[in-house]
Amino acid sequence: MNASPRRKELTRLAAQLFVQEGFDKTTVRMLAQEMGIKSGSLFHHFKDKQEILAAVIEEGTHNALRIARRALEYSPTDPEARLRTMARAHLETLFTDRNAHVVALFEWRRLDDEAKAHLSHLRDAYEALWVEVIDAALEAGLIHGDRFLVSRFVLGALNWTVRWYDPAGPRTPDDLADELVGMIIPAKR
Amino acid sequence: MNASPRRKELTRLAAQLFVQEGFDKTTVRMLAQEMGIKSGSLFHHFKDKQEILAAVIEEGTHNALRIARRALEYSPTDPEARLRTMARAHLETLFTDRNAHVVALFEWRRLDDEAKAHLSHLRDAYEALWVEVIDAALEAGLIHGDRFLVSRFVLGALNWTVRWYDPAGPRTPDDLADELVGMIIPAKR
DNA sequence: CTCTTACACTAGCGCTTGCTTGGTTACTCA
């Protein structure tokens, strides 16, 4: 709700700590120290610890949606290019905003029901983009299989990259995206 | 180390709770109650909470390795069949021993360094099976791409199934496995 | 009939947790 610049910065720091330590192991005292304030002052910005988590996830998902929409807007319209665009956008988002997304992926269950209900709308909107692109690729005969399963598998493969991919290595996120797309569409070289 | 039947049963119950609540949120009192004993008695079976986690993960990974090896043993030897066999074995393990594997996948970071070192050998042995099968498929020209990336993508897609797959639904784990293999090898229907 | 072993219990210690309270400081704007 509130979006003061101070709160945004605190959210960014919280995301980092949540990734490093996990939500449960991150204490309000650790959060406060990282932010350069005392633990009590934290509750001036956030109603409770839960709300910090929700803020982190909301911020991340919001960005992902924005980046993907913009990327599709400027993408060529043929199904293969759009598939590649979505894969690239997904990984771009995943690694520029890494902390927030890792939290969204692995600490989702820690949200209370209210926050989950609110945030799952955002997430569904994002997944809808994927389903749309994959449907087009299926109809064009570019890939084959069940639309539901294909999108789950692709998203799974992409999301799992946060567990092993090292941005400092020789491969760029775009390399990964292209490799994945190349893997699921029949070769034509 | 120790493997009394009592301890094995306790490990199974612990896995269930760890999945339900997460490792950090699961208290020794909750564990004890689920086991029908008092919290103090728990430490007769396990040195500390960490050791329970390690026992859960060890048990699961051990089973996965056993099942995969046995499946490969009885599999036809052509690369496509072996790929399908590994995918099926992976999902079979993932869903018969679901709790243990979810814990292994998502609570790994909670292990102390010593346990990590010990258990990562087991995990590496399992991944080696995958690399071997995927190498054969690449050499046979069945799939294309980088061996490292392909195996990461495939494992990612498979592991991610625990986040969305409902065993009570219409699809069997074998269906999923076949669909995934069908997705990455060029169609020939 | 004793000794050992496995398993469980009661009681609680020492510490950390999320969060509250009551007050202070610095800045903005009429």
Next chain:
DNA sequence: TGAGTAACCAAGCAAGCGCTAGTGTAAGAG
């Protein structure tokens, strides 16, 4: 100049945490 407000702090409470110490009991081994 004075009122209002956003940001912070010091102090600490109540609850819950992992784990320990010491004891009891029943079953099997010698």
